[in-house]
Amino acid sequence: MERRLRVVHYLNQFFAGVGGEARAGHGVSATPGPVGPGVLLQQLLGPGADVVLTVFCGDNYFAEHPEEALRELLRLIRDARPDVLVAGPAFNAGRYGLACALVCQRAQDQLRVPAVTALHPENPGFEVCRRVIPVVPAPAQATGLVETMRPLARLVLKLGRGEPLGPPEEDGYAPRGRRRNQLHARMGAERAVEMLLDKLAGRPVTSEVPIPDFGPIVPAPPLADLRGAKLAMVTTGGVVPRGNPDGIESRRATRWGKYSIAGLDTLDSEKWTCVHGGFDNQFVNDTPLRQLPLDVLRDLEREGVIGGVHEFFYSTVGAGAPVARARAFGREIAADLKKAGVQAVLLTST
């Protein structure tokens, strides 16, 4: 017979039956077996798993002494040798939700115990942990306990047995913002034709690749007059000084560089090179001005069309850049440009 899973359940003082707001300063405690909502959890888990221990803590105690509370809780959890940790449901209770999120995260990181909780999407704990552990979206109020506990119990069993989770909509947890490969029952070609027939018949279609949401990118207002503006060159085309002093990678670059062009009128192919791994570099290597038209900018500067050219250009490699990293590079470079009093940027790609 399969071994029964050991489950530890975390609650706050209220759900553990200690008392309400008056007892919110209660320290960390533990009691064997299920308590409060844990009784329902145990019923739903059935004979495959036992809630061996309930650990609990007052909302204020946790909020005021989070590190101490976590240390004590983790010691109790570790000593119980659980297969899974469950916290909550904490619904939309803020202090309790945050405690659930942190206990789960810590248990998973430090004890390697898979953890799961249930929180209302507006609970501050939700965003804290939903990318690292499965979180069952719970209603704001405790009235929906059974509906919340059912998927929670299913997830406990799956996590405890080491089974891979199904997609969020099937297994009832909030998407963790990650994608994982799986083998589908049917070939891509069959799914494509089926999807097209659905689309043609006006039936609802769910794209297997979600439509990306990059959020709003608000362009800066246009400059009324370039004559007073200092202009900088920024490129994702990977032009760097020969020797690539910052070691900017040819793909999925982890850094950007800032290189002086003070006093230069042109970019000599003896001194500059292209390290971009996503296009045929020979044309830029022959004439780096194809990527960074410094000669033309100097003309415009002399003619008074622009106020000046910033003494540095900024360079990274755009090939394969994760969006989050590209965003961070953009922020960092923009901050540097602002500090230097740059008003306009010529952004070149490949």
Added chain:
Amino acid sequence: MHLELVSFPVTHVGAGPATCWREGRLEVDVDDLRRAVAHPGVEALEVHLVNPGDEVRLIHVLDAIEPRVKVAGGASAFPGFTGPPRTAGEGVTHRLAGAAVILCAEVTGSQDGLSVKEAIVDNTGPAAAYSPFSATHNVVLVFHFRPGLTLPEQLAATRIVGVRAAEYLAEPVRRLPGPTREVFDLDGRSADGSRPRVVYVSPLMHEGAVHNTYLYGVRVSTTPTLFHPNEMLDGAVVSADYHIAAYRSTTFHYQNNALIRELYRRHGKDLDLVGVIVCQCLVVSPLEKERSAFQVAKLARMLGADGAVLSMQNGGHGWADLMLLCQRLEQAGVKTVLVMAEMADADGTDVGLLLHVPEADAIVSVGNMDEEVTLPAVPRVIGGTQFLDMNNYEGEVGARPWEAFRTALRRLHCACNQLGHGRLVARAC
């Protein structure tokens, strides 16, 4: 056009005194095969016979080809390569079903800024599921070139030897009665238009010497072309895609194009298949991109298409063309479904698409090619003794090829095939 494809199932491949097919056993006279495909650019040709379950890792994989012979209605199984470019897709073709010729060669250096990328097939173990060629009975040819051959010359030699070997292996079944016969014919379209009319749009790659697709022996051009689906199934398309391994479509994939087969399966029942539009999936200038996309949409409208399935080759820049094609098709009133891979980073947290248009609201995922897998140690490696230079792509493969190592799927041959040939899908979790 009426094509009969007669299948001779292969359940085992092994060496024998004469090349023949008998009740599922493909026997290969290795010396005779070498003689039949001899090429002045090839100094030595290793021949390995590999069955599913053999504990072996193939590296430096280039193309894979299904052995076929043209029996009636055409001159050769690969027109433009092994015969005149007479229109394929008519008459009778015999195939060794479940067999493949696999071409491997260590091709180094670069041409037009691109180098041949490492491509791995694990025949057993956890990575076997990613390749269709772990399930086929393979005649693996490993090329050793005459010194002094340029990179394009080396690759051209593998192509011609590959298609000749495919014809050579199927020649013994030319006069045999086939156990199973499939008929491909576009007859049976509804006269009253009661079924939706569907076109298959197949962008093909042409990007320098290491990344090409041949139509009747000539590289695909920027002017879209109308194909009969049978042409693609019958050897009109030969792959020359030696770029990122996971994305690749081999000649085998075109011969067995899963989308065409699936459209045929539902043809005359749920839909009417009206044709295939072949175009180039990475064109360089905005003018050419727009011209190509508008021409594809025009052809689709001339065919009266209500819907289109749009497949893909490669990724990166080419996805700009893919999205533009989708947009122009949708704007022409042709409802479109895309098949494409994702680049969502190793942990699956990145946005999988480089760019997106609102019209692309129905996409089939063939997996995240950035996801990593661990390949175990294997007792035997075919194809070479060290991995190819990875051109600074992340996660250098430093291990010797028979050792265990971790790699992104990008190095696994055809793992994220964008003709929808596999079952891999990336899902939110």
